[in-house]
Amino acid sequence: MKYSVFAAAVLGASAAYAEMPELTVYTYDSFVSDWGPGPAVEAAFEAECGCDLKLVGAGDGAALLARVKLEGARSDADVVLGLDTNLTAAAAATGLFAEHGISADYSLPLAWEDASFAPYDWGYFAFVHNADASVPTDFKALGASDMKIVIQDPRSSTPGLGLLMWVKAAYGDEAPAIWQGLADNVVTVTKGWSEAYGLFLEGEADMVLSYTTSPAYHLIAEEDGSKAAAAFDEGHYMQVEVAGILAGSDQPELARDFMQFMVSDAFQSIIPTTNWMYPAVTPAEGLPTGFETLITPEKSLLLSADEAAALRDVALGEWLDALSQ
Amino acid sequence: MARRAQPVSALPGAGAALLVAALILGTLAAVALRAESARGFGASDWAALRFTLTQALLSAGLSVGLAIGLARALARRRFVGRSALIALLGAPFILPVIVAILGLLAVFGRAGWVSQILMFFGLEPLQIYGLHGVALAHVFFNLPLATRLILQGWQEIPAERFRLAAQLGAGPRAMWQLLEAPMLKRVVPGALAVVFAICLSSFAVALTLGGGPRATTLELAIYQAFRFDFDLGRAALLSGLQLVLTGLAAFVALRVSAGDGAGAGLDRVVRRWDGGTALARGLDGLWITLAALFLLLPLAAVVAAGISGLLELKASVWMAALTSVLVALLSTVILLLLALPMAAVVALGRSALIEVAGILGLAASPLVIGTGLFIVIYPIADPFALALPVTALVNAVMALPFALRILVPQAREILGRYGKLSMSLDLTGRAFVLRVFLPRMRAQIGFAAGLGAALSMGDLGVIALFADPEVATLPLQIYRLMGAYRMEAAAGAALLLLVLSMGVFWIFDRGGRWHAEA
Amino acid sequence: MLKLEDCRIGNGAFSVTADLQIAPGSKLAVIGPSGAGKTTLIEAIAGFLPLRQGRILWQGQDLSDVAPGKRPVAMLFQDGNLFPHLTVAQNAGLGLRANLRLTAAEKLRVQHALERVGLGDLAARKPAALSGGQQSRVALARVLLQARDILLLDEPFAALGPALKAEMLDLVAELAAETGATVLMVSHDPQDARRIADQVVLVAEGKAHPPMATAELLDNPPPALRDYLG
Numbered sequence A: 001m002k003y004s005v006f007a008a009a010v011l012g013a014s015a016a017y018a019e020m021p022e023l024t025v026y027t028y029d030s031f032v033s034d035w036g037p038g039p040a041v042e043a044a045f046e047a048e049c050g051c052d053l054k055l056v057g058a059g060d061g062a063a064l065l066a067r068v069k070l071e072g073a074r075s076d077a078d079v080v081l082g083l084d085t086n087l088t089a090a091a092a093a094t095g096l097f098a099e100h101g102i103s104a105d106y107s108l109p110l111a112w113e114d115a116s117f118a119p120y121d122w123g124y125f126a127f128v129h130n131a132d133a134s135v136p137t138d139f140k141a142l143g144a145s146d147m148k149i150v151i152q153d154p155r156s157s158t159p160g161l162g163l164l165m166w167v168k169a170a171y172g173d174e175a176p177a178i179w180q181g182l183a184d185n186v187v188t189v190t191k192g193w194s195e196a197y198g199l200f201l202e203g204e205a206d207m208v209l210s211y212t213t214s215p216a217y218h219l220i221a222e223e224d225g226s227k228a229a230a231a232f233d234e235g236h237y238m239q240v241e242v243a244g245i246l247a248g249s250d251q252p253e254l255a256r257d258f259m260q261f262m263v264s265d266a267f268q269s270i271i272p273t274t275n276w277m278y279p280a281v282t283p284a285e286g287l288p289t290g291f292e293t294l295i296t297p298e299k300s301l302l303l304s305a306d307e308a309a310a311l312r313d314v315a316l317g318e319w320l321d322a323l324s325q
Numbered sequence B: 001m002a003r004r005a006q007p008v009s010a011l012p013g014a015g016a017a018l019l020v021a022a023l024i025l026g027t028l029a030a031v032a033l034r035a036e037s038a039r040g041f042g043a044s045d046w047a048a049l050r051f052t053l054t055q056a057l058l059s060a061g062l063s064v065g066l067a068i069g070l071a072r073a074l075a076r077r078r079f080v081g082r083s084a085l086i087a088l089l090g091a092p093f094i095l096p097v098i099v100a101i102l103g104l105l106a107v108f109g110r111a112g113w114v115s116q117i118l119m120f121f122g123l124e125p126l127q128i129y130g131l132h133g134v135a136l137a138h139v140f141f142n143l144p145l146a147t148r149l150i151l152q153g154w155q156e157i158p159a160e161r162f163r164l165a166a167q168l169g170a171g172p173r174a175m176w177q178l179l180e181a182p183m184l185k186r187v188v189p190g191a192l193a194v195v196f197a198i199c200l201s202s203f204a205v206a207l208t209l210g211g212g213p214r215a216t217t218l219e220l221a222i223y224q225a226f227r228f229d230f231d232l233g234r235a236a237l238l239s240g241l242q243l244v245l246t247g248l249a250a251f252v253a254l255r256v257s258a259g260d261g262a263g264a265g266l267d268r269v270v271r272r273w274d275g276g277t278a279l280a281r282g283l284d285g286l287w288i289t290l291a292a293l294f295l296l297l298p299l300a301a302v303v304a305a306g307i308s309g310l311l312e313l314k315a316s317v318w319m320a321a322l323t324s325v326l327v328a329l330l331s332t333v334i335l336l337l338l339a340l341p342m343a344a345v346v347a348l349g350r351s352a353l354i355e356v357a358g359i360l361g362l363a364a365s366p367l368v369i370g371t372g373l374f375i376v377i378y379p380i381a382d383p384f385a386l387a388l389p390v391t392a393l394v395n396a397v398m399a400l401p402f403a404l405r406i407l408v409p410q411a412r413e414i415l416g417r418y419g420k421l422s423m424s425l426d427l428t429g430r431a432f433v434l435r436v437f438l439p440r441m442r443a444q445i446g447f448a449a450g451l452g453a454a455l456s457m458g459d460l461g462v463i464a465l466f467a468d469p470e471v472a473t474l475p476l477q478i479y480r481l482m483g484a485y486r487m488e489a490a491a492g493a494a495l496l497l498l499v500l501s502m503g504v505f506w507i508f509d510r511g512g513r514w515h516a517e518a
Numbered sequence C: 001m002l003k004l005e006d007c008r009i010g011n012g013a014f015s016v017t018a019d020l021q022i023a024p025g026s027k028l029a030v031i032g033p034s035g036a037g038k039t040t041l042i043e044a045i046a047g048f049l050p051l052r053q054g055r056i057l058w059q060g061q062d063l064s065d066v067a068p069g070k071r072p073v074a075m076l077f078q079d080g081n082l083f084p085h086l087t088v089a090q091n092a093g094l095g096l097r098a099n100l101r102l103t104a105a106e107k108l109r110v111q112h113a114l115e116r117v118g119l120g121d122l123a124a125r126k127p128a129a130l131s132g133g134q135q136s137r138v139a140l141a142r143v144l145l146q147a148r149d150i151l152l153l154d155e156p157f158a159a160l161g162p163a164l165k166a167e168m169l170d171l172v173a174e175l176a177a178e179t180g181a182t183v184l185m186v187s188h189d190p191q192d193a194r195r196i197a198d199q200v201v202l203v204a205e206g207k208a209h210p211p212m213a214t215a216e217l218l219d220n221p222p223p224a225l226r227d228y229l230g
Helices: A004-011 A015-019 A038-049 A061-074 A088-093 A139-144 A158-185 A193-201 A214-222 A252-262 A305-324 B011-034 B043-076 B082-089 B097-108 B113-120 B131-155 B159-167 B172-200 B204-210 B218-228 B232-257 B278-310 B315-348 B352-363 B366-377 B387-424 B429-440 B442-458 B474-483 B487-513 C038-046 C088-093 C104-116 C132-146 C162-179 C190-196 C214-219 C223-229
Strands: A022-027 A052-057 A079-084 A117-130 A149-152 A186-190 A207-211 A227-230 A236-246 C002-011 C014-022 C027-031 C051-058 C073-076 C150-154 C182-186 C199-204
Touching: A022 A061, A022 A252, A038 A052, A038 A252, A061 A079, A061 A088, A061 B218, A061 B366, A079 A088, A079 A252, A088 A117, A088 A305, A117 A158, A117 A214, A117 A252, A139 A158, A149 A158, A149 A193, A158 A186, A158 A193, A158 A207, A158 A236, A158 A305, A186 A193, A186 B204, A193 A207, A193 B097, A193 B204, A193 B474, A193 B487, A207 A227, A214 A227, A236 A252, B011 B232, B011 B315, B011 B352, B011 B366, B011 B387, B043 B131, B043 B172, B043 B204, B043 B218, B043 B232, B043 B278, B082 B131, B082 B278, B082 B487, B097 B113, B097 B131, B097 B204, B097 B278, B097 B474, B097 B487, B131 B172, B131 B204, B131 B278, B131 B387, B131 B442, B159 B172, B172 B232, B172 B352, B172 B387, B218 B232, B218 B366, B232 B352, B232 B366, B278 B487, B315 B352, B315 B387, B315 B429, B315 B442, B315 B474, B315 B487, B352 B387, B366 B387, B387 B429, B387 B442, B387 C038, B387 C073, B429 B442, B442 B474, B442 B487, B474 B487, C002 C038, C014 C038, C014 C051, C014 C199, C027 C038, C027 C190, C038 C051, C038 C073, C038 C150, C038 C182, C038 C199, C073 C132, C088 C104, C088 C132, C104 C132, C132 C162, C150 C162, C162 C182, C162 C190, C182 C190, C190 C214, C199 C214, C199 C223
Parallel strands: A022 A052, A022 A079, A149 A186, A149 A207, C027 C182, C027 C199, C073 C150, C150 C182
Antiparallel strands: A079 A236, A117 A207, A117 A227, A117 A236, C002 C014, C002 C051
8 A cells, every 4th residue: 555644644545445454564674675575465465355455664573573572562563574583482472472373385494383473484594605616515614714704793683693593503512613713704794684795795705694595686686697605514594584463463364364375375476586585385386497506405404492592692602702802 | 130141042042952852861761761671781891882982082083183184285275176075075974884884895895996906016905804994984984074174163264364374474383373273172172072972873884894793882782782682771771871971072072172263254265375385285285185085985986886776776766865855854954943043052152061962962872762762652653654754853963963063163153243233233033043143154054954964865864763665765775775685776876875965965065155255 | 311320340350330420412432541441331331241230220211121232322343343244235224123124214214324424335235345444334324323322332443544533433423413322432542532522431440430521631630540641
């Protein structure tokens, strides 16, 4: 519903508009941007629901959760879309989320069982590099090499936190040693993904922390096959992005419809070339051409929401110690 | 009569200062009151505080120190393109942080132009990441601002004084002692305080150029408190610490800089008779050339990166550009409504607190202000519907310290020189403001408005927290493009932003000086 | 009658006392050693400096709480009597209306006043384009338009040459005669006093003495004045 505020104020709400139920979905900013899945998702859902879907962007995943916490039970939101498994434990602990009650035939590498949150896409963290470079195949080799990497700060960025969890999940108590090894490879640490990726494209580093799906963007959107993701032997940590229904929703039926729509082909086929992630349920027509060129990790790593929450502070301390020297 | 009579009332200015203080402290309080528990001050916080202070002091000292030399050179020389150069020098300050960082690294980075030249001669590439990198970036951002503030001090020395000094046969040294040193003593502490305050709340620049978590500043700790820990009390505590440090810096600076104005002249065009030797000319030329290279090369990198992207900008980017211009205009109006009465009160010498209130805007964490506003607005209205006015307001408050630094000296001058005459003519209140205060302030108002508008254009600000998918400013759209891998389009949008910001700055600044020679 | 009743005027740590009366329409010179408080006295009458005690009355009305612009006083300062951004006509026009919204009739009066001081054809100029003498004339045209009962002069012509200064003082005397204004003129030059003042107020050692006839005082100066005159 474009310019709904202005339209309502200037023209007065039409009868049809007034009767149409409204579903408010809070999500992260890049989801709703012109280049994200938002516009297509909105059009597709509104075509079948007879409702007005209002997508509201609030920073990134962590800002989104902060927003939900600040608004509490009075929130206008019906659905929150865009948390990941590093945030779901904290989100569930607020008691603001209801059970979603939907099921689907997920194509995730791991079984998904969470009554509060349902996944809509996922990806693997990976170091992206220029395809012509020879790259190490695990963290130890990376630490021993003179490859320069740029990473994101876990305190201000989702991928940054993902890397922290990746090393922790792969190496457990050995994580501090891994970080010690990486310290001299880290050119710098950035506030967010955009800065890091920009620095990499400018040639400031040989590799950047991103996703295994990043090369797909360059290949499909820019017809540029010069970027690749390095496959690491210890496995790749996953990011699973999820949505949940707020218990305080005044449209619980519609919210459930939306969640069901979210795991349907209509929604899932939009994801790969807008969010540049893997769809949670592979659509009937399969993945877009180009995705088959991406690396497929031998091993998928993912800490459960509770494990992630419990390990977070320790992992951050180890990271700070190693990189602050 | 208990007090000396004055042609303007102190009330509107005091009201404006109160409003600013209420916004900054009120939002902080709103965040603090929502806190459930706050982790105290730990070892890592002390480290962050130490690093924050170190880099802010270093950056402020370097920026202002270099600015004195550059401003002196610019004040003494007249050359073709001088005003265009001065306008361009302001550009780094108004770029979104991420764009400026990329421009800077294109020149000074590991793979930058300088490193490539070094490597061509078989030398090691430039090692930019570290404390020196942070200082370099902060000098890049703040040297132009400090130069403008100090250059203005030079231009406020009346032509008559230079004539007198020239008549006395004063050489560069005597000129320094007679005119320049006293002026600098008034202007430099304020400039130092402003740059210090800006660097105090630096985050993305310090982290990226600092090369990692060694370069953790208080602002990053605030981010961590919000995002990582959702510890609002801690965020409020750290933000309060930032405010106290800035307030102290401002207070000290004002104490040191207190003094009489330069005295007034009759609006004659300044002509100088000093610095005529070949050595002085050469040194000034060197200063100007080096500074121009340092500041303009990264801008050239931004322009070069953006040209191809400019062609593929979609309608939504142009819409965002329009939104940004409108927000900037609204922000400028708010800025002047706040700054002019405040400048008048400061010039009346009524209260140093007013000026301290004015500088707090710099130290306030945008995240805390944004969240505080959200907490305050949420129960009564839809924060999203108010996204643009709120952004304009916050941008205005952030630009207030600069506007005050620009406006106060001239306001002091006007009240000192024309206060009694105006009162004896019953030219007070509204009539004084319209007939004397505003016309005499024209050039300064133009400069302040230009800077305010340009700053608002470039500031990502609180809009990121309130963004409605349908309403975006240009900086937000740049971040969105980058977030969607569209680096080339983002570079194009950044170039558009640069051009627009420089454009609004130029129009306002020029408008203030148009036919200003009475 | 301008009456200063038991006044003590403070200016920082410094103060001047005054207890004196001045007859309407008289022309007085305020003289005394440098730093004795001549300007302080004048500025108190103009309303720029608060009284620490006593009161100032004009024709029986207490001026103590009257703002400077509302007093029956016009004043010319040592310098800075004109606004550089306003034209000659606007500067003079301020004497009629501070907001410069002049009616056609008032504009005509401004033009007449400028002609009276010999600047009829310079109305559209800005002050920077005038000579020192011309600038003084603009200020006098404004004084003429203000038509206040009391005219205070704080050495406004000090920067002019002797001939030009004499010319200006004569013009002041003429204008004052036309409007019947009471004139108080700060001066450090006894010749100025002899030229237009019939009485002199001596300010010395923190005290403003009651007016005395000019010739009498200058011919038989008291000790404080004798030191000053040398």
